[in-house]
Amino acid sequence: MRLLCAPAEIGRLDAADTLRVILYGQAGAPGRASAGAAVRKDFRKERLAPHPRAWDLLSIANSVMVADAAGLRTDSPDGWTREFELEIAVMDPAFWNGAAPLIADTLAFLTTDRWHLHFIPGGAAAPEPARVVAPAQSCVALLSGGLDSLAGAIDLAAAGNHPLVVSKIVRGDSEKQEEFARAIGGGLRHIQLNDNAVVPKPKDTSQRARSIIFLAFGVVVATSLAPYRNGATVPLYVCENGFIAINPPLTGSRIGSLSTRTAHPQFLALFQDLLDAAGIRVSIRTPYADKTKGEMLKECADQELLGALAPRSTSCGRFQKFKYSHCGRCVPCQVRRAAFVAWGRPDQTKYAYEHLGRNDANHAGFDDVRSVGMALAATADDGFDRWLGSALSWPRIRRRDSLRDMLRRGLGELGALHAKYGVK
Known part of the structure; x- marks a missing residue:
């Protein structure tokens, strides 16, 4: 899939095989896409003055978001892996063209797609407030x-x-x-x-x-x-x-x-x-890289405040599909529910599918519930390391022993959740 991502001022004619993406504006015509329409207004309102290359990075990220939404995985040869060719307008095309292979590798790991990027001049600059506000926060x-x-x-x-x-x-x-x-x-x-x-x-x-x-x-x-x-x-x-x-x-x-x-x-x-x-x-x-979700809750510095706000938080991977409520059965919901069990506090979250032990297609029979159950069974039968396989083999992962122990504890939290509901 080919995309040309640039402000509306880049007046190149739309090509039949290329999706024209208007950055920092409205699409303006059928068959076009857009991204970042409100961001410049928001920064102007806050009177912030970001680094120019950081703003270019935002232009790249906006373009990637459009590609990720517009590229249908069902149209790819294997039903999943897509191939993108992005031409993106930035303020510093010479630098970004030099960095294009690194960006492509980063995106390829994130989405398991193939990315090809080329950068052209004409990118939009961040708004220039008449009086810059530089917030004093240090992080x-x-x-x-x-x-x-x-x-x-x-x-x-x-x-x-x-x-x-x-x-x-x-x-x-x-x-x-x-x-x-x-x-x-x-x-x-x-x-x-x-x-x-x-x-x-x-x-x-x-x-x-x-x-x-x-x-x-x-x-x-x-x-x-x-x-x-x-x-x-x-x-x-x-x-x-x-x-x-x-x-x-x-x-x-x-x-x-x-x-x-x-x-x-x-x-x-x-x-x-x-x-x-x-x-x-x-x-x-990433201060919690070696912590499970349950450990994050148990060790939080303000237990009273966390207890008051936690039920209002969102974890569900299908939150919008369930009318802005938790399904209770997807993997993020199961990890959330397991964390509450480990925390030892009542979980006041409302779940569409509460009783995971109910043996039907909506509860214990749901794919994600079965997947967790299969992981627990594989660990019990063949050992944790065999189940874990190559999950920690990536070259940029550090402290593998610590992460391995954390993953064991995290799977244990899921096991306690399944035991609570009698999932078999």
């Missing part, structure tokens, strides 16, 4: 509305590191993102952004590239902070439990990008390489 944390980022922001504030929290607006989560930011640390400065990716229908829903835009939002904001402008390196906190970050394949059929890699250590290491190559002084921090 940025991603706040999704999920349970992990909630616990992480609470811990950062309790330790005296009051971060500026950045959210990607997702339907059903916007209000709770605002609620969490207000409640933590006496109120955290909060910026909500949206890629507003719009593509011609039909739209692919696998969303394997979604973390690229969330990270780009965090990076752009981080380079706008006063410490960054004064020469410091700014930490960007990605607070995700280690079990979901590595997301080990539960069964032999859940390999590659069939298990999401949104916070996988290999992906984040490659993304950090890209930031370093671009001279962007932002350091990605």
